[in-house]
Amino acid sequence: MSARAGQLLTVVLLSALVLLAVAEDGGNKLQGVTYDGRSLIINGKRELLFSGSIHYPRSTPDMWPDLISKAKHGGLNVIQTYVFWNVHEPVQGQFNFEGNNDLVKFIKMIGEHGMYVTLRVGPFIQAEWNHGGLPYWLREVPDITFRSDNAPFKYHMERYVRKIIDMMKEEKLFASQGGPIILAQIENEYNHIQLAYKELGTRYVQWAGNMALGLNIGVPWIMCKQKDAPGPVINTCNGRHCGDTFTGPNSPNKPTLWTENWTAQYRVFGDPPSQRSAEDIAFSVARFFAKNGTLTNYYMYHGGTNFGRTSAVFTTTRYYDEAPLDEYGLQREPKWGHLRDLHKALGLCRKPLLWGNPSVQRLGADVEARTYEIPGTKVCAAFLTNNDTKTAQVAEFRGESYYLPPHSISILPDCKTLVYNTQSIVSQHNARNYRRSKVIDNLKWEMSQEAIPDTAKVPVDSKVPAEHYGLTKDTTDYAWFTTSIEVSPRDLPMRKDIVPVLRVASLGHAVLAFVNGEYIGTAHGNHVEKSFVFQKPVHLKPGTNYISLLGMTVGLPDSGAYMEHRFAGPRLVTILGLNTGTLDLTLNGWGHQVGLDGEKVRAYTQAGSHRVQWKKANGVGRALTWYKTYFHAPEGNGPIAIRLPGLGKGMIWVNGKSIGRFWNSYLTPLLQPSQSEYHIPRSFIKPSDNLLVVLDEEGGNPQSIEILTVDRDTICSFISENHPPNVKSWARKNSHIRPVANAAKPTANLKCSNHKKIIAIEFASFGDPYGSCGTFSLGKCTSSISKKVVEQYCLGKTSCQVPIDRSLFDKNNDGCPDIMKTLAIQATCS
Numbered sequence: 073m074s075a076r077a078g079q080l081l082t083v084v085l086l087s088a089l090v091l092l093a094v095a096e097d098g099g100n101k102l103q104g105v106t107y108d109g110r111s112l113i114i115n116g117k118r119e120l121l122f123s124g125s126i127h128y129p130r131s132t133p134d135m136w137p138d139l140i141s142k143a144k145h146g147g148l149n150v151i152q153t154y155v156f157w158n159v160h161e162p163v164q165g166q167f168n169f170e171g172n173n174d175l176v177k178f179i180k181m182i183g184e185h186g187m188y189v190t191l192r193v194g195p196f197i198q199a200e201w202n203h204g205g206l207p208y209w210l211r212e213v214p215d216i217t218f219r220s221d222n223a224p225f226k227y228h229m230e231r232y233v234r235k236i237i238d239m240m241k242e243e244k245l246f247a248s249q250g251g252p253i254i255l256a257q258i259e260n261e262y263n264h265i266q267l268a269y270k271e272l273g274t275r276y277v278q279w280a281g282n283m284a285l286g287l288n289i290g291v292p293w294i295m296c297k298q299k300d301a302p303g304p305v306i307n308t309c310n311g312r313h314c315g316d317t318f319t320g321p322n323s324p325n326k327p328t329l330w331t332e333n334w335t336a337q338y339r340v341f342g343d344p345p346s347q348r349s350a351e352d353i354a355f356s357v358a359r360f361f362a363k364n365g366t367l368t369n370y371y372m373y374h375g376g377t378n379f380g381r382t383s384a385v386f387t388t389t390r391y392y393d394e395a396p397l398d399e400y401g402l403q404r405e406p407k408w409g410h411l412r413d414l415h416k417a418l419g420l421c422r423k424p425l426l427w428g429n430p431s432v433q434r435l436g437a438d439v440e441a442r443t444y445e446i447p448g449t450k451v452c453a454a455f456l457t458n459n460d461t462k463t464a465q466v467a468e469f470r471g472e473s474y475y476l477p478p479h480s481i482s483i484l485p486d487c488k489t490l491v492y493n494t495q496s497i498v499s500q501h502n503a504r505n506y507r508r509s510k511v512i513d514n515l516k517w518e519m520s521q522e523a524i525p526d527t528a529k530v531p532v533d534s535k536v537p538a539e540h541y542g543l544t545k546d547t548t549d550y551a552w553f554t555t556s557i558e559v560s561p562r563d564l565p566m567r568k569d570i571v572p573v574l575r576v577a578s579l580g581h582a583v584l585a586f587v588n589g590e591y592i593g594t595a596h597g598n599h600v601e602k603s604f605v606f607q608k609p610v611h612l613k614p615g616t617n618y619i620s621l622l623g624m625t626v627g628l629p630d631s632g633a634y635m636e637h638r639f640a641g642p643r644l645v646t647i648l649g650l651n652t653g654t655l656d657l658t659l660n661g662w663g664h665q666v667g668l669d670g671e672k673v674r675a676y677t678q679a680g681s682h683r684v685q686w687k688k689a690n691g692v693g694r695a696l697t698w699y700k701t702y703f704h705a706p707e708g709n710g711p712i713a714i715r716l717p718g719l720g721k722g723m724i725w726v727n728g729k730s731i732g733r734f735w736n737s738y739l740t741p742l743l744q745p746s747q748s749e750y751h752i753p754r755s756f757i758k759p760s761d762n763l764l765v766v767l768d769e770e771g772g773n774p775q776s777i778e779i780l781t782v783d784r785d786t787i788c789s790f791i792s793e794n795h796p797p798n799v800k801s802w803a804r805k806n807s808h809i810r811p812v813a814n815a816a817k818p819t820a821n822l823k824c825s826n827h828k829k830i831i832a833i834e835f836a837s838f839g840d841p842y843g844s845c846g847t848f849s850l851g852k853c854t855s856s857i858s859k860k861v862v863e864q865y866c867l868g869k870t871s872c873q874v875p876i877d878r879s880l881f882d883k884n885n886d887g888c889p890d891i892m893k894t895l896a897i898q899a900t901c902s
Contacts, residue, residue, distance in 0.1 A: 083858065097285075105291040110364075121188070123369035126140070129382065130374075131753075133174060146403075149188060156194070160204065164209045188252050202248055217349075229394075246290050248291060255292055256284070258305070261298075262277060265633060268634070281295060284541070295307055297307045309332075314360055315362070328363075329367045333368050337394075351479075358481040375390070377731070385580075386627065387599075406499045414492060415484065420453075430442065438458060452486060457480075475794060478495065488809070496792075499821070503845045509707060524558065525663075526589070532555070537553045537657055539641055545664050549625050555657055558615065559580075568647055571581060573649050575645070576595075576645050577603070577604075577606075579602065579640045580623050580640045581596060583596070583623055587610045589615060602640065610647070641868070644656075676725035706780075710783055711779065712781060715777065719749070721734065724764075788844075788845035789846075790894065791894065792876070794818075795876070817876070820897055835898040848896045855881040876893070
């Protein structure tokens, strides 16, 4: 018997046992979650699972219902989330599950929407989250080595994991208790670093998996990217193309699961824009399900915002904005719609995918058909794949011809009817608009300069500069390092063309330098190389000179081995260009102050702002200046953002709540900031008198700051005569795929969000238009009545369908009858 035949026999036998158990249990639905080599079995039922990552701390509780609802309408039936140890236990023994951190509320809300949950307990999560989710205090546990067979780490890890699991059990949130949690994950991508720990790593993996199994949660445990996952723990795939790269589960009795299908790429400050096309994601998912996969998870489905100081080292405040739901929770089209249509098409294949026998047939050099059929029935599904990335192909399959665009998969839920092609997008497109709020104008700014300390205020307490992480203990980004030197007139250069230079070699991440209270300059590392060297000319005076360095971190590391041994801050300080030669100040004696004065009095809150002296802001301010103003709530109830083009780097607070770090002065290779707009959640806003406080580190002008509303009211369609009809045109009836209406034909489909209506057709062309939503252009051929036809179908409506029909657009005057026609539309909603 072949391995595959044995696997199918196991499927049949286990399924029979499941049905028998249902019969013996009187039909009780609470059977928990089991699995075999084909799929997960949830309460006795096989499922195709379409999952999306939404992280509760990266949005606000008032956003959760809308995000979950949009995920469900996008065809998902599972939400995946990490559990964030360092937000729940920031101080050892003191737990926080309130507000954005209300894990139980989030999971219950998902269940109320009729969806499942995958709970990634970790406790190490990476996730581009500060310290990979591990609390800072863990670094200071004596003799600890993170993520290894180390007694102190295992003690604290097990204590925390038991805390989370006990909470879930008390709230009856596991599927075995009637709750929505169907999978739980222990550890995270440990294979990346396992070899660094040698035998300690191998033993740790086995301990972690068996510790989790011993918690008896009634649902399977998973380990992602972990080939040696122990016993019944399922090893899963992370990546962009798991249908081709995953070597499979480490046992034939485990299902093929995909825990991270990256919808784009997270960004760090200094990165240019990152994208991943909807077509490429759709291809990878169709490929995965065609090759025995039964669960895929989009990482991320909604990325959200790294509020406060929660982002990992150099990671932008905006997280996975290119996901199907953007940072603000708005549907990013066509990604959201194209994947929704894919889930619908795969749903039409449910029975053959879960119960059929697979086979592969080569149809050409780069073309293949993968089919699933139940013998003796008409239940059949086929995936026709064109692996040629440049050339379209025509595939002959079971007596029919099928046009396959380059690098695409066509889905035939009955092995006959083409309902979806991964490369042919029939869903609408949209473009995001930032509009300056009409009710906010001429913000009145006040300023307060942060005091620059010297050794008189911050006296020497150490021979050398302290290590930055250990000094701040992750309570702030900022730490002052102060020293002083005596300089005689003979030490100073006599020539005008020679000026002393201050050099600071730092382990990261950034520094501001002041000499005698005067701002000298700034320097920083980057995500790849955190360390850097600051060098700037300085003006020294005879007598005592005070050197004040403000060390800054931009998040703690979130990956790699031996994270507890990462360091930051100044390590070597010298002055070059003196007559007496280079002066090494590293051992000169240093004073230290953790945090800024404005942070200590909480100048960003209403109460704390009264403890600071403010004056009217006028023009460009000095480096390290606090700014404040008040503003009214912007119009409408949609998302809000802030843009700060005149400021370089710092932090932003609205009504005392931090919306994160901003960094405009660190430009990408395209000479643009990595992020220009920053999300202000509506729940942070009052109707009036909203306190906005901005800390500007580098010296800038607040007058250019804008409060913006955000929408995706520009909607588009781009459909050719060769596109398949919308997948909603089809339904399965008695194992046959039938059109819902009389005839299924390609149409351009437009729909405004939030019950808005189409008020204008900005562009319409039936012919050979080109471009993308917001930048369409006419080609060499277009129907002169294109706009008139589209307006008749769409103006004044919330949604519309425009047939791709030459008789509508060309009538008796077709100037280019021999080309494949395309209809491009751009409309405005309001």
